[in-house]
Amino acid sequence: MGKTYKVLLNDSSEYSITEEEALQLDSVAAGKSTFHIIKDHSSTQASIIAEDFLNKHYVVKIDNTSYTVKIKDELDQQISEMGFALNTAANIDSITAPMPGLLLDIMVKTGQEVKENDPLLILEAMKMENVIVSPRDGVIKSITIDKGQPVDKNQLLIEFE
Structure with missing residues (x-):
């Protein structure tokens, strides 16, 4: 079984996506930060307009609407569950x-x-x-x-x- 990622959309909706589900998306780079995506016979274009790679935070524009996206991998999820994430930020x-x-x-x-x-x-x-x-x-x-x-x-x- 592959990895599972948590995706927080616009700080309000949280989704889980497996590595297998992510790989099923048909996506082609259409530029340095633009992608053409096909899923369920539907085509759309997405652009990454801002990114904080180290913290896995992105702003993605899809069909003229911008979304903030935060991604947590399994390690991020375990750290959050153990309560360490809040203590680390307080010391910065x-x-x-x-x-x-x-x-x-x-x-x-x-x-x-x-x-x-x-x-x-x-x-x-x-x-x-x-x-x-x-x-x-x-x-x-x-x-x-x-x-x-x-x-x-x-x-x-x-x-x-």
């Missing part, structure tokens, strides 16, 4: 760049209160826009970079109080 005091790129936008200000999963920054890397979200509730202590600047992997971007 800074945001570093997950990859080199160009900082396109800063959506917060120093002193601003943020909630978990609030968008903080947009980082362009490999021609993809990656939304960096807050790992926890908190207050922005400092922002160490300006909009439009290039960033290196692991470069400090934001500090929390």
